[in-house]
Amino acid sequence: MMFQKRVRRFYRRTRFLLGMCGCLLAAGCGHREPPADITIVNGDEPESLDPAIVTAESDMRIVAGLFEGLTRQESVAARPVPGLAERWDISPDGKTYTFHLRPNLAWSTGEPLTAQDVVYSWLRELNPATASDYAGQLYYLKNGEAYNTGKINDPSQVGVHALDPLTVQVELNHPTLFFLDLCAMPLTSVVPRLTIEKYGDQWLNARPLPVSGPYELAYWRLNDRIRLRKNPRYWDAANTRSAIIDFLPVSSPNTALNLYANGQADIVWDKELIPAELVDELLRRPDFHSYPFLGSYFVRFNVTRKPFGDPRVRQALALAVDKEQIVRKILRARGRPTSALVPAGTANYVSPAGLGHDPERARQLLAEAGFPGGKGFPRFEYLFDSGAGGKKLHEEIAIELQQMWHQELGIEMDLRPVETQVFWGMLSRLDFTVARSSWTADYNDANTFLSMFITGDGNNETGWSNARYDELLHQANETVDPAQREKDFQQAESILIHDELPILPLYIYVGVNYFDTNKILGIWENLVDEHPLNTIQKIRP
Amino acid sequence: MYFLRRLLYAVPLLLLISLLAFVLVHLAPGGPFDRERRPASPEIERNIQAKYHLDEPVWKQYGRYLNGIVHGDLGPSLKYRNHSVTDIIAQGLPVSMTLGGIAFCVALAVGVPLGFFTAAQRGRWPDFLGSFLAVLAVCIPSFVLAPALILVVALKLRWLPVALWESPWHMILPSLALGSFFVGQVARILREAMVTAAQSEFVTAARAKGLGETTLLLKHVLRIALLPVISYSGPMLADLLTGSFIVESIFQIPGIGVFLVNSSLNLDYPVIVGLSLLYAVLLISLNLLVDLAYTFLDPRVKYE
Numbered sequence: 020m021m022f023q024k025r026v027r028r029f030y031r032r033t034r035f036l037l038g039m040c041g042c043l044l045a046a047g048c049g050h051r052e053p054p055a056d057i058t059i060v061n062g063d064e065p066e067s068l069d070p071a072i073v074t075a076e077s078d079m080r081i082v083a084g085l086f087e088g089l090t091r092q093e094s095v096a097a098r099p100v101p102g103l104a105e106r107w108d109i110s111p112d113g114k115t116y117t118f119h120l121r122p123n124l125a126w127s128t129g130e131p132l133t134a135q136d137v138v139y140s141w142l143r144e145l146n147p148a149t150a151s152d153y154a155g156q157l158y159y160l161k162n163g164e165a166y167n168t169g170k171i172n173d174p175s176q177v178g179v180h181a182l183d184p185l186t187v188q189v190e191l192n193h194p195t196l197f198f199l200d201l202c203a204m205p206l207t208s209v210v211p212r213l214t215i216e217k218y219g220d221q222w223l224n225a226r227p228l229p230v231s232g233p234y235e236l237a238y239w240r241l242n243d244r245i246r247l248r249k250n251p252r253y254w255d256a257a258n259t260r261s262a263i264i265d266f267l268p269v270s271s272p273n274t275a276l277n278l279y280a281n282g283q284a285d286i287v288w289d290k291e292l293i294p295a296e297l298v299d300e301l302l303r304r305p306d307f308h309s310y311p312f313l314g315s316y317f318v319r320f321n322v323t324r325k326p327f328g329d330p331r332v333r334q335a336l337a338l339a340v341d342k343e344q345i346v347r348k349i350l351r352a353r354g355r356p357t358s359a360l361v362p363a364g365t366a367n368y369v370s371p372a373g374l375g376h377d378p379e380r381a382r383q384l385l386a387e388a389g390f391p392g393g394k395g396f397p398r399f400e401y402l403f404d405s406g407a408g409g410k411k412l413h414e415e416i417a418i419e420l421q422q423m424w425h426q427e428l429g430i431e432m433d434l435r436p437v438e439t440q441v442f443w444g445m446l447s448r449l450d451f452t453v454a455r456s457s458w459t460a461d462y463n464d465a466n467t468f469l470s471m472f473i474t475g476d477g478n479n480e481t482g483w484s485n486a487r488y489d490e491l492l493h494q495a496n497e498t499v500d501p502a503q504r505e506k507d508f509q510q511a512e513s514i515l516i517h518d519e520l521p522i523l524p525l526y527i528y529v530g531v532n533y534f535d536t537n538k539i540l541g542i543w544e545n546l547v548d549e550h551p552l553n554t555i556q557k558i559r560p
Numbered sequence: 561m562y563f564l565r566r567l568l569y570a571v572p573l574l575l576l577i578s579l580l581a582f583v584l585v586h587l588a589p590g591g592p593f594d595r596e597r598r599p600a601s602p603e604i605e606r607n608i609q610a611k612y613h614l615d616e617p618v619w620k621q622y623g624r625y626l627n628g629i630v631h632g633d634l635g636p637s638l639k640y641r642n643h644s645v646t647d648i649i650a651q652g653l654p655v656s657m658t659l660g661g662i663a664f665c666v667a668l669a670v671g672v673p674l675g676f677f678t679a680a681q682r683g684r685w686p687d688f689l690g691s692f693l694a695v696l697a698v699c700i701p702s703f704v705l706a707p708a709l710i711l712v713v714a715l716k717l718r719w720l721p722v723a724l725w726e727s728p729w730h731m732i733l734p735s736l737a738l739g740s741f742f743v744g745q746v747a748r749i750l751r752e753a754m755v756t757a758a759q760s761e762f763v764t765a766a767r768a769k770g771l772g773e774t775t776l777l778l779k780h781v782l783r784i785a786l787l788p789v790i791s792y793s794g795p796m797l798a799d800l801l802t803g804s805f806i807v808e809s810i811f812q813i814p815g816i817g818v819f820l821v822n823s824s825l826n827l828d829y830p831v832i833v834g835l836s837l838l839y840a841v842l843l844i845s846l847n848l849l850v851d852l853a854y855t856f857l858d859p860r861v862k863y864e
Binding site: 067068072147151153154155164167169222223224240241242243244267270271273274277278280281438439441444447457476477478480 | 721
């Protein structure tokens with residue numbers, strides 16, 4: 020009897036305790052929120068959502084939903100179309116743009132949005148105190164560079180002015196043919212002055228947060244979820260298709276695939292988020308999509324180190340590499356072999372021929388450079404950033420190159436894997452001999468790739484300098500004639516990939532995303548892999 | 561008195577830890593703002609360095625950091641520039657603590673009975689089976705167990721969600737994946753301790769007095785044998801509460817464990833130092849609690 024009573028009391032207590040635990044758990048996560056219309060797996064946790072700070076493409080996709088600029092990208096080909104500005108006039112010399120804002124523009128909080136807000140946002144981007152990584156994209160403005168680098172302190176000398184509440188006038192240093200593309204990038208989008216001045220670096224945590232784009236920031240929970248809610252005061256709100264969009268910051272491809280397979284996510288839209296081992300198999304499914312993308316993978320030579328200062332050596336190394344094989348063995352569906360830096364498909368541009376695979380000629384050139392059969396060629400290191408997941412690729416490519424150069428040219432190379440941060444540091448200090456590298460387009464124009472190798476550019480990172488190359492690029496950016504510009508760019512790229520080879524192009528990226536086209540509408544495959552949020556909608560659960 | 565003194569000692573210890581962490585992270589090669597896309601001019605890099613005072617000598621930066629801590633400010637994150645370290649901890653720690661707390665309960669709720677059972681059945685086949693399970697739990701790493709659980713329970717059977725942190729259902733798989741190692745550890749430690757305790761003289765004496773075997777095990781042996789489990793619990797709890805990189809990334813849980821690892825890879829100086837300090841504070845206080853628990857459980861232990 021006693022025993023039974025005790026047991027019963029024990030059970031009652033346990034039940035009580037379990038009940039308490041349940042209540043606590045429910046209280047902890049029970050605040051019921053409406054489900055999102057669309058859930059998107061976006062990639063790493065955003066470093067920031069401040070248009071002046073973001074640098075990662077995945078971050079920019081969210082920012083573009085919150086803040087809009089004078090132009091915006093349309094959804095199909097991601098070309099610039101009127102945004103906050105409804106039209107613009109361009110002076111005959113291509114150096115002055117006069118933008119006319121739409122009348123009655125408003126912040127999501129109701130205050131009018133004027134030309135002054137545009138000017139403030141652009142000057143904030145250039146203000147040294149903002150410490151924006153991408154401020155260089157506004158160096159095309161008159162005095163933009165001088166203001167950003169502290170040579171002048173008076174922002175009114177910078178070439179952006181509000182002529183009246185609806186008119187913004189921009190003066191450029193050169194006719195910049197991709198300038199309207201820049202006006203659609205987050206860095207030129209319009210941000211709320213009063214909120215920023217009040218809250219400083221934490222301004223995105225202010226509520227309500229005034230936004231200029233189609234979506235408001237409902238909440239931003241670190242590493243958990245970012246929720247955007249439709250901004251009813253957006254000028255084109257009538258065409259915003261989904262009321263609530265959630266972003267999941269997932270960096271593991273396996274987790275992304277699991278969430279998608281289990282129906283917890285509708286769209287996975289970053290090429291890094293497909294498990295590498297399953298790429299070929301998955302891409303055969305109708306809901307997995309791949310398409311050309313403006314990104315290049317290449318190898319950098321440090322031309323300040325012997326014997327890589329000799330163009331014949333660099334040419335020999337390039338000719339010895341079978342890019343087809345690298346793509347076939349390692350990349351498979353994730354890349355396409357190339358011998359050019361500028362990816363095929365770039366607007367108004369076709370690359371000239373580069374160097375193909377010709378081991379015979381490679382050996383000949385190496386012999387001419389003084390290393391017949393690789394004899395006397397110093398052992399060198401190949402630098403790359405190592406890590407799990409997508410970074411395994413760099414190692415696999417390194418091994419393949421090591422093998423090819425050894426077999427075809429008889430030269431020896433050691434692998435030098437380092438951590439990511441260390442890698443970028445070593446590249447920028449030219450503390451390497453040969454290194455892996457890549458570049459994705461900031462905007463759809465050959466300039467975003469070619470301008471890197473101008474003498475002294477921060478991203479040159481090869482020590483290479485060629486007066487003719489610099490002159491051709493300068494000339495191309497001075498002209499308003501697209502045909503002449505293309506010719507100049509082609510000549511320049513030919514120096515880069517056919518004659519001098521400070522870099523060895525390997526392959527062009529392929530964009531990958533997955534979602535069910537029977538359920539989700541409003542996403543198109545495009546070269547810059549940008550997908551404006553306002554056209555995306557779910558038509559079936 | 562003894563505990564007050566211990567608390568006082570903790571202050572210089574924490575100072576030392578923060579200094580070491582601060583100096584070590586600054587010695588690491590590379591910098592937080594080394595990145596793929598270099599800004600267009602060196603001035604931009606200088607602007608960024610100046611904004612976060614990285615251009616100052618390290619001792620000055622450390623002084624600035626200590627001054628911040630006194631005012632309750634652990635500094636900004638250099639990677640997540642819209643968030644402060646305090647913000648990261650405030651958002652992530654409760655999640656990691658919930659997950660760790662549940663995993664801790666799992667570890668004790670399964671580990672203690674398992675250890676007791678195997679010890680009581682020593683030398684018989686239930687002991688072999690139980691011990692085998694315990695060893696298995698210790699040996700299977702969470703990066704194997706977690707995907708296996710997801711595959712079977714979430715993807716095949718569709719009983720539970722595959723990832724995220726939204727409802728009690730979302731907590732089950734990660735708690736199991738995180739707790740399983742500790743289940744095995746607790747069971748093994750308890751079994752070992754009980755077997756040793758069962759051989760001590762006071763047990764023989766008690767048995768001679770005619771005490772039943774079950775009462776003996778429960779009342780006398782278990783009480784002594786729990787001590788090593790409790791001393792193990794302190795660091796175990798500190799470990800669990802600060803989150804697990806592997807489990808949190810596989811289940812996409814917004815805890816602190818992911819930051820602990822990623823901040824080191826990103827060289828996010830203030831986050832590394834802040835989280836090291838957090839871990840130190842947890843470890844010191846939990847060890848203190850363990851010592852307190854000893855005085856209650858073991859009459860032989862007294863602190864002066």
